[in-house]
Amino acid sequence: MDGRKVMLLTGASRGIGHATVKRFAREGWRIITCSRQPFPEQCPWGGGREDHIQLDLGDPNATIRAIDEIKSRLDGKLHALVNNAGISPKGEGGARLNTIDTDLRTWGQVFHVNFFASIVLARGLKDELSAAKGAVVNVTSIAGSRVHPFAGAAYSTSKAALKALTREMAHDFGPMGVRVNAIAPGEIETSILSPGTEKIVETLPLRRLGQPREVADVIWFLCSDASSYVTGTEIEVNAGQHV
Numbered sequence: 001m002d003g004r005k006v007m008l009l010t011g012a013s014r015g016i017g018h019a020t021v022k023r024f025a026r027e028g029w030r031i032i033t034c035s036r037q038p039f040p041e042q043c044p045w046g047g048g049r050e051d052h053i054q055l056d057l058g059d060p061n062a063t064i065r066a067i068d069e070i071k072s073r074l075d076g077k078l079h080a081l082v083n084n085a086g087i088s089p090k091g092e093g094g095a096r097l098n099t100i101d102t103d104l105r106t107w108g109q110v111f112h113v114n115f116f117a118s119i120v121l122a123r124g125l126k127d128e129l130s131a132a133k134g135a136v137v138n139v140t141s142i143a144g145s146r147v148h149p150f151a152g153a154a155y156s157t158s159k160a161a162l163k164a165l166t167r168e169m170a171h172d173f174g175p176m177g178v179r180v181n182a183i184a185p186g187e188i189e190t191s192i193l194s195p196g197t198e199k200i201v202e203t204l205p206l207r208r209l210g211q212p213r214e215v216a217d218v219i220w221f222l223c224s225d226a227s228s229y230v231t232g233t234e235i236e237v238n239a240g241q242h243v
């Protein structure tokens with residue numbers, strides 16, 4: 001093992017996760033990634049292939065089993081856990097799934113990936129996080145605090161729950177020296193966006209989409225010493241969409 005700080009990042013293959021890998025790699029961190037697909041050949045980074053764990057976070061048993069595998073790759077310390085993987089299923093033709101027509105199985109799947117995986121990983125790795133006085137960042141969403149025209153009800157309620165989980169975890173992990181925060185992106189240019197987002201963007205105070213690297217910078221802040229007295233909060237990264 002080397003002296004680099006270590007981060008575990010879920011959903012690193014695209015979008016915000018991918019930008020986060022680049023940000024932390026630039027700072028000299030080692031990044032252990034997990035997502036459903038094998039290591040992305042089109043965007044390799046040093047040591048990335050060996051540090052990738054193929055895992056479906058929608059399968060709770062597989063997520064629990066993966067804890068031992070992750071521990072075996074750590075030197076007893078985990079400096080950051082970033083729960084970024086998320087899914088936002090749509091209905092036919094991209095329709096928004098509301099509270100009336102979202103079937104329970106879909107709802108459950110969304111909660112496993114977007115919500116339960118975060119606490120399974122965090123508590124499974126609490127000793128390593130505590131040993132490093134590490135930080136947890138949960139990636140929530142603006143949809144967690146208001147009805148959104150494209151994000152469905154399962155997605156939105158999972159993100160609201162993840163925000164509440166952030167508060168609960170900050171309370172429980174704080175005495176171990178572990179900080180727990182959330183970031184709530186607005187409209188960020190990734191594959192998760194729906195057609196029609198340009199109409200929303202016209203109404204934002206800053207009048208533009210966000211770039212994944214602008215979200216990665218805030219994740220970096222929350223994992224760095226610059227935020228050493230910040231815990232239990234959610235930072236909105238949304239061009240003022242909430243005002």
Ligand SMILES: NC(=O)c1ccc[n+]([C@@H]2O[C@H](COP(=O)([O-])OP(=O)(O)OC[C@H]3O[C@@H](n4cnc5c(N)ncnc54)[C@H](OP(=O)(O)O)[C@@H]3O)[C@@H](O)[C@H]2O)c1
Nearest residue numbers: 011012013015016035036037057058085086141188190192
């Ligand atoms: N883009 C936005 O405007 C926006 C706004 C608000 C919040 N967010 C949140 O930001 C986070 C990242 O979003 P993004 O836009 O970057 O999404 P994205 O481009 O769709 O990427 C999602 C990532 O999650 C992984 N993932 C999905 N299902 C998984 C599963 N079952 N198990 C393991 N990994 C899984 C994917 O990798 P695999 O396909 O390899 O599994 C991928 O790396 C999400 O939590 C999202 O809800 C995004």
